Amino acid sequence: MDIRSGGITDAVAISELLTMLSKKYIVGTFSEEGVNNLLNSMTPIAIRSFFEQGYRYHVGEIDTRIIAVIGTRDDSHLFHLFVDDKHQGKGYATELWQVGRDACIKAGNLDYFTVNSSLNAQEVYLGWGFKPSYRFLRATNLLRRKPGQRPASAPGA
Secondary structure, three states: OOEEEHHHHHHHHHHHHHHHHHHOOOOOOHHHHOOOOOOHHOOOHHHHHHHOOOOOEEEEEOOOOOEEEEEEEEEEEEEEEEEEEHHOOOOHHHHHHHHHHHHHHHHOOOOOOOEEEHHHHHHHHHHOOOEEEEHHHHHHHHHHOOOOOOOOOOOOO
């Protein structure tokens, strides 16, 4: 997998990957309103808006096809991390996390991150050193990662 900085011209491909995987793995327990809210936040227009607001994206490609994406907000929040089904379990999520994390640190982050995790991804984030923030866990599955928590990889990543 080749990793590069994402750009606004990638919005459609990013949207398609996020939407496909969210429908398959995330929205099953959501209310109709929740499904609509999530999927509306993943449209090409929404992704373009995130770029315009300064979100940073990196994409993973194989044969020029985007198969994975990481998006960060404010150099501290892991906003999107998705890997196409056919390429899961190969360490690509970990590679993207390392690139995304390093870009945030280079921009001034002191190695403290948050993520709102889907239930099926929590184990990956825990393996990377994120810890549950129990104050928020019920509502948002917020996980936090403090400086110095840098395991090299996680199970299933």
